[in-house]
Amino acid sequence: MTGLVGRPVARVDGRVKVTGAARYPADDPVPGALHGFLVTSEVAKGEVTDIDTSAALAHPGVVAVLTHRDMPRLTVPPFPYLKGFIPMQDTAIHHVGQPVAIVVANTVEQAHEAAALVAVRYRAERPRVVIDDAAGPPHLPPPFRNRPNEIKRGDAAAALARAEVRVEARCSSATRHHNPIEPHATTAQWDGDRLTLHETAQGVNLTKGTIAAVFALPVENVRVVAPYLGGGFGAKGPLWSHTIINAAAARVLRRPIRLVLSRAQMYTMAGHRSEFRQHIRLGATRAGKLTAILDTTTAQLSNTDEAIFNASESARLLYDCPNVHVRQEGVRLDVATSSYMRSPETTAHFGLETALDELSWALDMDPVELRRRNHTEFNQETGQRFGSKHLLKCYDMASQAFGWSQRKRKPGATKDGDEYVGWGMATEMHTFGAMPSNASVTVGVDGKVVLRTATQDIGTGTYTIISQIVADAMGVPLDVIQAHIGDTALPVAGLSAASATIASVSGPVDRAARAARDAVVGLAVADERSPLFGVPADEVETRHGHLIHSRNHQRRDSYRAVVSRAGEPVEATGSGPNLPGLSYGVVFVEVRVHARLGSVRVTRVVTAHDIGRVMNRRTARGQVIGGVTWGIGHALMEHTVYDRNSGRVVNPNLSTYLVPVCADAPPALEALFVDEPDPGSTALGARGFGETPITGVPAAIGNAIYHATGRRVRDLPITQDKLL
Amino acid sequence: MPESPHPATTHTRRTVLKSTAVAAAGATLVPAPAVAASSVPAAAPTTAGGVAEAMEITLSVNGRKHAVTVEPRVTLLDALRERLALTGTKKGCDRGECGACTVLVDGERIKSCLTLAVMRQGSAITTVEGLADGDRLHPVQEAFIRRDAFQCGGCTPGQIMSAVACIREGHTGSEEEIRQWMSGNICRCACYQNIVAAVADAAREVRG
Numbered sequence: 011m012t013g014l015v016g017r018p019v020a021r022v023d024g025r026v027k028v029t030g031a032a033r034y035p036a037d038d039p040v041p042g043a044l045h046g047f048l049v050t051s052e053v054a055k056g057e058v059t060d061i062d063t064s065a066a067l068a069h070p071g072v073v074a075v076l077t078h079r080d081m082p083r084l085t086v087p088p089f090p091y092l093k094g095f096i097p098m099q100d101t102a103i104h105h106v107g108q109p110v111a112i113v114v115a116n117t118v119e120q121a122h123e124a125a126a127l128v129a130v131r132y133r134a135e136r137p138r139v140v141i142d143d144a145a146g147p148p149h150l151p152p153p154f155r156n157r158p159n160e161i162k163r164g165d166a167a168a169a170l171a172r173a174e175v176r177v178e179a180r181c182s183s184a185t186r187h188h189n190p191i192e193p194h195a196t197t198a199q200w201d202g203d204r205l206t207l208h209e210t211a212q213g214v215n216l217t218k219g220t221i222a223a224v225f226a227l228p229v230e231n232v233r234v235v236a237p238y239l240g241g242g243f244g245a246k247g248p249l250w251s252h253t254i255i256n257a258a259a260a261r262v263l264r265r266p267i268r269l270v271l272s273r274a275q276m277y278t279m280a281g282h283r284s285e286f287r288q289h290i291r292l293g294a295t296r297a298g299k300l301t302a303i304l305d306t307t308t309a310q311l312s313n314t315d316e317a318i319f320n321a322s323e324s325a326r327l328l329y330d331c332p333n334v335h336v337r338q339e340g341v342r343l344d345v346a347t348s349s350y351m352r353s354p355e356t357t358a359h360f361g362l363e364t365a366l367d368e369l370s371w372a373l374d375m376d377p378v379e380l381r382r383r384n385h386t387e388f389n390q391e392t393g394q395r396f397g398s399k400h401l402l403k404c405y406d407m408a409s410q411a412f413g414w415s416q417r418k419r420k421p422g423a424t425k426d427g428d429e430y431v432g433w434g435m436a437t438e439m440h441t442f443g444a445m446p447s448n449a450s451v452t453v454g455v456d457g458k459v460v461l462r463t464a465t466q467d468i469g470t471g472t473y474t475i476i477s478q479i480v481a482d483a484m485g486v487p488l489d490v491i492q493a494h495i496g497d498t499a500l501p502v503a504g505l506s507a508a509s510a511t512i513a514s515v516s517g518p519v520d521r522a523a524r525a526a527r528d529a530v531v532g533l534a535v536a537d538e539r540s541p542l543f544g545v546p547a548d549e550v551e552t553r554h555g556h557l558i559h560s561r562n563h564q565r566r567d568s569y570r571a572v573v574s575r576a577g578e579p580v581e582a583t584g585s586g587p588n589l590p591g592l593s594y595g596v597v598f599v600e601v602r603v604h605a606r607l608g609s610v611r612v613t614r615v616v617t618a619h620d621i622g623r624v625m626n627r628r629t630a631r632g633q634v635i636g637g638v639t640w641g642i643g644h645a646l647m648e649h650t651v652y653d654r655n656s657g658r659v660v661n662p663n664l665s666t667y668l669v670p671v672c673a674d675a676p677p678a679l680e681a682l683f684v685d686e687p688d689p690g691s692t693a694l695g696a697r698g699f700g701e702t703p704i705t706g707v708p709a710a711i712g713n714a715i716y717h718a719t720g721r722r723v724r725d726l727p728i729t730q731d732k733l734l
Numbered sequence: 735m736p737e738s739p740h741p742a743t744t745h746t747r748r749t750v751l752k753s754t755a756v757a758a759a760g761a762t763l764v765p766a767p768a769v770a771a772s773s774v775p776a777a778a779p780t781t782a783g784g785v786a787e788a789m790e791i792t793l794s795v796n797g798r799k800h801a802v803t804v805e806p807r808v809t810l811l812d813a814l815r816e817r818l819a820l821t822g823t824k825k826g827c828d829r830g831e832c833g834a835c836t837v838l839v840d841g842e843r844i845k846s847c848l849t850l851a852v853m854r855q856g857s858a859i860t861t862v863e864g865l866a867d868g869d870r871l872h873p874v875q876e877a878f879i880r881r882d883a884f885q886c887g888g889c890t891p892g893q894i895m896s897a898v899a900c901i902r903e904g905h906t907g908s909e910e911e912i913r914q915w916m917s918g919n920i921c922r923c924a925c926y927q928n929i930v931a932a933v934a935d936a937a938r939e940v941r942g
């Protein structure tokens with residue numbers, strides 16, 4: 011064993027990323043590709059009554075303008091296509107920003123210019139786009155992917171009525187947009203009935219199956235390629251309609267077409283985190299034991315689908331409580347379809363962790379102590395004991411590193427210059443997914459090792475971690491390994507969302523690598539020309555690219571020598587079970603609130619997480635610093651503003667939709683890990699993690715603001731005006 | 735960028751619908767789309783529709799001179815990416831808000847989406863592809879790898895070019911100063927603490 015798994019190995023894709031050599035989907039050269047650009051609806055509800063494309067067609071370089079009149083009839087695919095309809099199949103308008111035409115031209119500039127020349131007339135109706143304007147009361151949507159929106163355990167209402175202490179909170183959260191730095195890009199290339207997509211996809215195979223369904227193609231006719239991705243955060247998980255429209259246009263025109271969404275289009279075309287309301291009630295004993303959780307939420311839904319993504323998972327699963335009632339309601343509005351956005355449960359988790367903080371003040375109990383008293387070793391829904399859960403240790407590690415015991419037990423008690431200083435904390439939790447995956451490992455006659463699996467690296471470190479796994483399993487150095495991912499021509503693997511990548515691919519990659527190792531060892535011991543000839547295979551160790559007799563280190567061979575003598579590459583495959591599960595942690599924050607300006611700075615953060623075995627401490631820390639900063643954006647700045655009259659997004663850009671910049675990131679951040687392998691893991695002891703370290707941050711910040719100022723703000727984001 | 739689909743609808747010159755130009759592809763039966771009568775090659779000079787003529791210009795990028803034909807409206811960013819196949823420079827917003835497109839022009843950092851290619855003739859342009867000295871990475875590139883200052887890499891070329899200039903400008907006196915002067919480059923993966931550490935490292939190396 012070279013023992014690379016678990017070490018903070020530098021990213022193997024570092025060099026190509028810092029030199030600009032990494033080719034992202036919008037960079038891939040596709041000879042002869044035309045450029046597409048979408049014309050989108052300016053009204054939120056109604057229908058297209060006329061489209062005049064003549065001026066656009068007259069623009070130099072324009073090859074075609076396609077509208078609903080020209081589009082082939084397509085099949086609305088099932089999940090993970092979320093939108094419920096395909097635009098440009100008829101005249102109906104369901105939301106602002108819905109595509110109504112695609113302009114195809116020789117250059118990007120021509121396509122953009124001509125798109126502005128397409129004249130669309132509408133019959134417009136007055137839209138309703140925010141929860142406050144809903145036509146009727148919220149309703150309970152049917153189960154989404156077999157998951158019900160109402161869950162009851164025990165009798166929560168009765169338990170609440172009987173509770174010694176009660177807390178009630180109403181929280182809200184604005185619409186948010188993912189805003190990966192790389193806009194969605196798609197290039198469709200047809201060869202007869204075969205389609206290749208260069209696609210910003212978090213799941214190449216999922217995209218392949220979905221687009222095949224749209225065009226009624228055999229799945230094997232589709233290839234989807236995405237070797238690098240400039241961030242996804244859920245926005246590039248499902249297939250969206252621009253990809254369908256572009257592919258349809260390319261088929262009609264028999265030319266490859268590249269289409270890149272503008273930043274503004276990303277605010278209506280590719281999902282968002284819904285506007286959200288939450289009414290949460292907690293019942294507890296005077297000793298701080300939870301007896302009832304009632305959590306009713308309302309999400310902003312579109313008029314063409316009713317999937318709810320901001321699930322109240324933590325209310326159901328995180329704490330020991332016999333009486334729970336969760337209701338996830340929605341209201342249908344004239345907005346674009348929402349979707350998964352990094353740590354979807356963050357929205358609802360804010361209410362739970364805020365209410366717990368309020369309960370801690372009501373009980374005059376330390377909020378960490380309150381959480382300890384409600385800790386559980388059992389899955390609250392199945393009753394099964396968790397095989398491995400080190401949340402209590404997370405509380406210990408992080409509170410000690412933070413210096414939590416020094417906390418003043420009074421709000422507004424610390425002022426430093428013009429700023430009030432406050433401390434807050436929250437538990438973190440995320441349910442991660444796992445998807446069937448396969449891998450192959452080939453040892454070439456040159457001794458190089460090629461790993462193939464159609465997973466993705468969305469920035470979380472997949473390239474690096476799967477290379478570490480191969481290095482350890484085979485006993486070869488990292489620099490002989492080349493990982494090929496992000497292409498459906500490779501062995502099938504799951505999508506990179508729901509923090510599922512590591513949980514999905516680690517096992518299959520490890521098995522493929524071990525099988526390749528065993529095959530090469532087998533060749534060596536059977537080959538008279540090998541110094542290892544005749545040695546029992548189980549007495550051969552592999553290290554640094556060598557095969558070594560464990561009892562006589564003089565007898566050794568190398569991968570390169572063995573395979574080159576064999577004269578042809580050795581290939582092995584691996585697949586296997588993958589299990590979803592839960593990851594936990596805790597976050598402590600220090601905030602400084604300006605007494606007169608109401609501005610909030612997050613100045614110090616300590617986290618501790620239980621994620622099973624830490625595969626790579628660097629990339630894991632990367633998820634923490636990114637997640638904490640996402641939590642800061644969620645808590646303090648990000649919000650998409652709708653104009654209630656027109657239904658338009660008022661701030662579809664990065665200068666008025668504020669995301670955290672360098673100066674907003676906490677200058678002091680400590681990311682701790684328990685690092686105990688999970689015996690139940692199918693991923694070498696690891697669990698899925700990427701989304702866990704956002705979940706508690708908004709509540710921890712809100713709780714710290716309360717500690718700093720005595721002001722409880724339950725409406726996110728907590729912008730300056732709310733603290734003046 | 736122009737995104738209003740409500741223009742004047744008087745434009746009829748050269749407007750011809752030639753409905754048989756492209757047949758429906760494959761087995762799918764579709765109505766014939768509206769297709770332009772004559773599509774003009776990308777580089778062809780034209781004055782139609784108020785669009786100024788494309789012109790041949792010379793851009794000096796990474797020490798090499800490139801002849802490139804562009805319309806005056808083509809941004810430096812699109813000239814680099816679409817005409818010179820230098821796709822290391824990224825487009826994140828196309829309106830000066832994200833910094834992904836940052837390049838050096840005569841040593842100064844600029845957002846290449848906010849400048850036109852024709853305005854940069856005669857300037858020395860450096861992109862992320864031109865930073866390393868053969869196989870030897872620039873100290874900022876080295877530091878970004880060492881400090882794990884990226885995840886997806888989408889913002890990284892812009893961050894690196896910005897960092898090179900930030901160091902040259904002398905805005906690396908403290909971590910706080912780096913945080914402020916690197917705030918024009920958004921990293922949605924939010925590797926900010928590591929970016930600050932990388933810039934501080936590289937500044938020590940470059941400035942001694």
Ligand code: FES
Pocket residue numbers: 824825826827828829830831832833834835836845846847848
């Ligand atoms: S692409 Fe130029 S600043 Fe965003």
Ligand code: FES
Pocket residue numbers: 191240241469883884885886887888889890920921922923924925
């Ligand atoms: S590394 Fe992904 S945006 Fe910066």
